[in-house]
Amino acid sequence: MTGLASSFSSDVTRSLGWALLHFVWQGVALAAALSVLMAFCRRASLRYVLAVGVLVLMVAAPLVTFLLVLPPARPYAEWTRAASGAATAVWSRAVAAAVPTPPPVQQPVFQPDTLVWLVELWFAGVVLFSLRAAGGFILVGRLRRRHAVPLPGELAARCRALQRRLGIGRVVRFCESRLVAAPAVIGWLRPVVLLPVTALTGLSEPQLEAVIAHELAHIRRLDSLVNLFQVVAEVLLFYHPAVWWVSRRVRAERENCCDDAAILACGNAVEYARALTLMEGWRSAPVLVMAANRGPVTTRIRRLLGMGQIVGGIRSAGFAASFLCLAGAFIAGNALLGLAKTSFGISTPGKQAPAASRQGKLAARSVLNNQPTDANGGPAEWIAQAAPSKAPKGTQSTKGAGEGSSGAGQGRKEGFIEQMRAAGLKDLTVEQLVGMKTQGVTPEYVRQMRALGLSLDADQLIAMRVQGVTPEYIRDMRASGVAASAEQLVGMKVQGVTPEYVKAIHDLGLRLDADMLMGMRVQGVTPEYIREMRASGVAASAEQLVGMKVQGVTPEYVRAIHDLGLQPDAATLMGMRVQGVTPEYIREMQATGLKLRAEDLMAMRVQGVTPDYVKTLQQAGLRNLNVDGCLAAKVQGITQEFLEKVRQHGFQNLTVDKLIRLKHAGVL
16 A cells, blocks of 8 residues: 555545445436525525535535445444444445345455545545646735725725625725726635726626625625535545536625625616626626626626526426436445445345345336336335235135136236326327426327327426426417427416416507517506507617616606606617616706707716706806707817816806817817
């Protein structure tokens, strides 16, 4: 024994090797269990807790296995029993109950030297990944110490106000950095929120506030500590892909949780989604830093806007795949347990496995063919035929009774596979059969769908059944005049497009296809909203109604604009709302005496022309001041300080053009 493994005794090294090998099937089993559990959960917070819990179990599994496989006759036995306690007993019972005992193996596959080499390779991998993690921490620390400049007072005050709104009492530093391109959090004991110049100049105030709230949510949830635990888990269990997959799920759900917190704090999902879109191309934060643009941004944006993909069929297939992974993992664990016992010289009875294996095969056949089972989970008829018992004199054996009953073979109930074939579904895979049986896709359901003219495969049928697309729903939608494909039917059902909703939309004179109905329903365009907009004098198409709803154009906003003497159309209303033209802004601008159109108001709002700025120009004595003059003065940098210098020099009868020439000439 050479290398790092020589620091331990041979028993400890071999036990560690077996623990690392056992984690191959344990990790797959835990990841498969997480996949099944997360498929049933919709809330990001619960999915995050499940993913973190599974990652904790993954770290604990090799330790518990190490304690279990230490030879009981060695000096470490007493220490093992004291340290493992109740957890060891529970683990032993769980493994014994889930995995049938294998037959004895004459020659062990893994020799002691092989285990030593496995431990040596594991040590080397841990060292390499530790160096990688250490380099990341050094980079983050340098970023915090050398490239972070405190924010100016006004912006820092806004950040602290947002911090108080989120209920964070810890001391948080807000700094500016030129080396990150999106707001990010560094540190767990003394957290720092880094704001890049690109975000300060490229995001609007609501967008910047939302992404800062996202980072503050990381601090409130102590996500940096969980992230540190993830790094440790990835270093120790680097060789298992399931660990990396679970860790990615933790990070993805963590971002979803913080997205929800940001929306709850700022209340504008659309602006936040735009901010994520802008920052998608700005990725430059180190991996160990939690930034707002981390993770699958496209998926996050679709989730924020309520535009989730139709994943019913994929989720059902995931169920089957997860169960198969579980079965394969326990079979592999069964083999490894047998090898471990043989390696340490533990004898194993060899006559129980064949019976258990045969009973498992019979039980599987009974599930696929709807056969009755006995108390042990196997089909009673097949077990009786395979191993008939001797009946007492005067009684008829099970086999004899089966042979003596007329037509018993022909009267057997038709199996699930045969029923599906009769309904038109042939060549089904195991995953499809399990998924259809689990999700309640019956032969009658298949026949009803075929009678409606829908030629669907197994995956489509599973997706429609999961989402509750019934034959009655399809008939009602067709009666409402909506011709939809299978994917559109699933999408409408998921988004809550009911026949009543379609009828109400049609009664308003809008004849829409399935995709447009889904878009309107997703964005919350209700019949009441359409009626109120029409009552306000806005005639809009379906696309314009969706756009106005997305941009927050409410009937109250429209009436307030109309009361101020403006009659913009739907497209102009959306533009005004996007640019932040509020009724208060219009009133203040009208008070300056300028003749304003809706387009003028949008242009002045975009250029930052405020009522106070217009009043400053008027007080400077400018002649013939109009909207174009105000815009030109603002664009050319005519500031209040420059106007004060002009006034001090006693210039008279000035126009905007003269001011601009003075500005460019540098006379003042």
